[in-house]
Amino acid sequence: xxxxxxxxxxxxVKGVSPKTLVAYERNPRRxxxxxxxxxxxxxxxxxxxxxxxxxxxxxxxxxxxKAALKMGLAQIPAIDVSDMPEDKLLAFRLMxxxxxxxxxxxxxxxxxxxxxxxxxxxxxALTGFEPDEISGLLKSLPDxxxxxxxxxxxxxxxxxSGVIPPTNLVQVTFTMGIADRGCVLDxxxxxxxxxxxxxxxxxxxxxxxxxxxxxxx
Numbered sequence: 114x115x116x117x118x119x120x121x122x123x124x125x126v127k128g129v130s131p132k133t134l135v136a137y138e139r140n141p142r143r144x145x146x147x148x149x150x151x152x153x154x155x156x157x158x159x160x161x162x163x164x165x166x167x168x169x170x171x172x173x174x175x176x177x178x179k180a181a182l183k184m185g186l187a188q189i190p191a192i193d194v195s196d197m198p199e200d201k202l203l204a205f206r207l208m209x210x211x212x213x214x215x216x217x218x219x220x221x222x223x224x225x226x227x228x229x230x231x232x233x234x235x236x237x238a239l240t241g242f243e244p245d246e247i248s249g250l251l252k253s254l255p256d257x258x259x260x261x262x263x264x265x266x267x268x269x270x271x272x273x274s275g276v277i278p279p280t281n282l283v284q285v286t287f288t289m290g291i292a293d294r295g296c297v298l299d300x301x302x303x304x305x306x307x308x309x310x311x312x313x314x315x316x317x318x319x320x321x322x323x324x325x326x327x328x329x330x
Contacts, residue, residue: 126163128188131181135170142210144176150241151180157239163190165209167202173209224250 160181164174171178172194181189197205227250230237237247298313305316 124192124194126190126192129164129166129191131178131186131189133169134164134166134178134191136175136178137171137206140171140175141207142175144179147176148179148183150238151176152184154239154241155180155184157236160186160189163192165194166191167195167197168193172202172206220250220253224253227251228254 155177160177162174162177164177165172174191177189194202194205227237227240227242227247230240231251238244240247242250301313301316304320305311305313308316308319310316310319
């Protein structure tokens with residue numbers, strides 16, 4: 114006999130004035146320092162995640178509410194979860210925050226996505242990761258040094274990785290001595306400037322094509 118299907122009601126999202134909502138007094142999350150970051154996120158992506166409320170009290174979304182108030186938004190999306198009994202609601206408040214920490218990152222895939230965003234000149238701060246985390250991810254790519262837009266010593270966190278998404282490129286890794294690395298990067302930078310190209314990768318490809326043409330001539 115087949116197991117009975119669980120019926121899940123589709124929540125109704127309604128627009129509410131953030132000024133009419135009240136914070137949960139026992140909210141254990143401290144987020145005042147993150148309000149400006151959430152403002153930037155909402156400005157970039159819109160208010161995409163509804164706040165959960167029990168009548169007028171916030172169940173989940175205190176940070177989004179604080180950002181909405183700071184931005185002076187007239188209405189924000191909300192879902193009423195007043196149908197939940199108090200004991201389940203108390204546990205639910207904790208679970209919905211804690212569940213974000215259940216999963217682990219696949220660092221290789223994450224680094225690739227970060228590099229793809231960087232190649233598109235996206236604001237990586239909007240991903241929610243800290244600058245040192247972003248820098249570490251980009252530098253973890255095997256060919257990060259070969260695809261830097263402004264080729265240098267690779268130590269400046271402000272440098273951008275010009276890695277093109279792996280859908281149309283393969284990664285090529287070179288092993289060389291530390292002293293030789295600086296010489297190669299300097300040469301690529303000079304060649305890149307003379308050719309008017311954006312990345313070291315483009316410069317290396319253009320140089321290789323020229324060499325092949327000359328060899329075939």
